[in-house]
Amino acid sequence: MAKHAMSLDVILAHRRFAGSAIGGIAETQEMLDFCAEHDIASGVEQIPIQKINEAYDRLLKGDVKYRFVIDMASLKARRDTAPGIPSLLRRTRGTLREPAPRAYSRNEFAVTPAPRSR
Incomplete structure (x- = not known):
């Protein structure tokens, strides 16, 4: 396989x-063991x-x-029971951002129709 083809496979996957x-x-693990042994926190x-x-x-x-x-x-x-998060996001607009809403395709989730009234 050519060098570039493999790179393309990696990118596309x-x-x-x-x-x-x-x-x-x-x-x-060695570092963590050393810290535990010498009481380093x-x-x-x-x-x-x-x-x-x-x-x-x-x-x-x-x-x-x-x-x-x-x-x-x-x-x-x-989320609304932790009031600190939304206000922090509002105060730091441009630094931390709430995820932007995105459109979902029909295939991403199943929709169950509401039962019909008789």
């Missing part, structure tokens, strides 16, 4: 190759989703000592 300069699974500040606006304001002010980690247990099932 939406495949990609990726690599890392920091190592693979074995190196990552990462510096994070865990926050509930309800404090995301406060965390974003602190980020803008440079008042962040560690990385913020959102406690996913604080996330409610419905």
